[in-house]
Amino acid sequence: MSDIELVNPVPVEEARPWLAAVSTALLGDPYDDDFSRRLARWTSDWIAERTWGARSSGRWVGTLATEPRRITVPGPDGGTGELAVDALTGVTVGVTHRRRGLLTRMITESLTAAKERGDAASILIAAEWPIYGRFGYAPAADDATYTYYSRHSGAAITPSGTGSVRQVDPAELGEHAHRIFAAARARRVGQVDRSELWWRRSLGLGGFERIGKTPNYYLREGSAGPDGVLAWRTTQDFELDGSLGAAEVVELVAANDDAYRDLWALLSGLDVIGKIRLPDRPVDEQVRWLLPDGRALKRTYSGDQTWLRLLDVPAALSARRYSVPGQLVIDVVGDSMGFADGRVLLEADGAAASCTRTEASADLRLSHRALAASYLGGRTLRQLAIGGGVEELRAGALVRADAMFGTGLAPWNATGF
Template identity: 35%
Template sequence: MAADVRPPRRDEMHAYYRVLPYANGLPQWEPADAAWHGGPEPWPPQRAPATAEQLDRWVEEDFDDPRFHPVAAFDSGACVGASAALSFEVTVPGGGAVPMAGVTSTAVLATHRRRGHLRRMMQAMFDAALDRGEPLAMLSASEGGIYGRYGYGPATYRTRWEIDRGEAAFLPAPPDPGSLELVDAARARECWPVVHARVRAARVGELSAIRGRWDRLTDQPDGTNGPLRYLLHRSPSGEADGIANFRLPWGSTTAEAGTLVVEALEAADPAAYRALWTLLLDFDLTRKVVAHTRPRDEPLRWMLANPRAMRVTRQSDNLWARLLDVPGSLSQRAYSAGELTIAVDGDRMCPANNGTWRLRSDGVSSSCAAVEGPADLTVSPAALGSLYLGGMSAHHLAYAGRITPHAEGAVARLDRMFRTDPEPHNSFAF
């Protein structure tokens, strides 16, 4: 029987999951310190293989979810490759929300690698996303050298940083007009979606929430790490406008004892943000604070009397972006006023992207349409993905040969039109 790439049937979902590393207790990240992990070790311990009961629960949770779009590769009837796209919205420059296919949990059995299964699954997901009206695809890459060949480019970054409590002095500021409250997991589950929705509306690169994202928050201990704690900030009117999840593990060594790990923190305004960090950086019985999956341009640094106190210990890319529909994607974000003619060449997986496109913006509305004639520059599909959210330097991409200018000043114009401040950031991977 010939190899086949298609969505798995319900009765094939157990075999589908068994291809994926997380269902088998196998590594899910390259052997490098992970910026999404707050512990002293490079990454968390691997989980035990999923039981049949867990697989049954995943089938019930996933298969009928309209936002979950699995695809599998079958060879002689056996499932040998698996992936999925999740339907999201991503906030783009200008504040709009663009439909996006979030590619997740991708693997091919080691015995069936280098046979084109991954490319065929990726092509199937691209085609299906376009049919659903999703002009973008994004993913978080477990290895940095795989996805550029499919037209993805790094678009956001994340860092892990540390501050010794004794160095965490803040510059003077007006008193906090709101209030802080330690809450239980039930209240945190109620407040997180409210805060996330406010933050997402204003943050370029942020994603709509995964279904059930906060459902598993609990007050129970997590092994030897101790339970998560929850710190809530309310505005003067009593509205939740900031929240943090943190834990205080005692650590297995003297060096790590008294380390407070901030697992997540979001705030809808600067006063809430400062108030949350002020308390977290001065908790009793702590010596050091570690935060992970944080923005590369964290504003906290500029609130400290000593900006060097915040030491970045790990950094990695987070979202990789891929334009499936060039005019459909480019016309949905805002730019600085200007005009550019951009050529895209060599997109084998989305050939309709190949051509010359005139991008126009008056600073408020924008348009992108096919044109004839010479282009101001040629951009590779991966470079266009990196540029899309406005966080990457067109100059650096041109220096690396990912952008070829054909007109004087075209790279500077591209950079000026596309860049955003602050940098795009997304608070979670998928």
């Protein structure tokens, strides 16, 4: 192991072999056609200072990168606000070098850099549950996969009558998708941002090539202009013996309720298709309340998706708003890196919130991971208490905290990173 060199920054000239290491460890193929497309995506916004690697005998055996992203947090009047976060991605250690502390070394450096930069939190999507808890991350937003049985007798959805949906080419969608997503994103807590570059890469525009089978793209237009995006592709053909085909939804983005209804109405009218799979969706998919028979939609999976690590508790807690006014003194404990620990006073009314260091006696003692798990409002402290790290020091504090932190809709992130 003595020949191992930890490298940061990693210059963009090293992107190809660095990404080949990522690809191998995450079950990709660094020699297939898609690899060069992925490489073009990575290099288009490569930040050398935020890229780490471990090299052994000239070969990359460890990789880690972070991106500057924004996530929506609870805002005033049931809306959302924004928090700038450090977003971790591309984490791998080659099978020949695992369990010798290489991830620990890289992530310790990257979290320290994020803290020094002033980021209030770091986020990631965990490949496996047991990896990131020890580094202070906790699952903060879940997602779900559904199957919509569109030919089920109670599956039909009538359009809103306030707009229209038409099929478009990727280039036309590219003119509107960024703005529509930005409006849709503001309707949910937990949504990570997508830049215009993100859309160009996804749609294969501006010199980028699409990865995978090209979906059918649709644009919804209401009285105020384009406000919905739908992308779906077939996953199974139909047969003349009566067997229906199957499809998968790649994007269903709605900036308002009518747009949401109309995109689902289009799905409900697809001929020769019997089942439509919808991965990466919210756990509380609202279409159930539009269906004559809510069981035409089956949730086939739900689980943790976006994990969050607090780096600056006063900054993170004062960046969001709270469902009911209240005051809480929280003793935050258990951070082995010392970034999140400390006693804070949280004061919130409907419009504003402040969180400052205090010496006052605490109402609650929370592990920093319990606070991270409940930060987006997706789960109650009472839910988490069974696993430890939640201690009520003043009667009623737990109920008050859950009422303050909770959100009307479950947090959900639709964007991989």
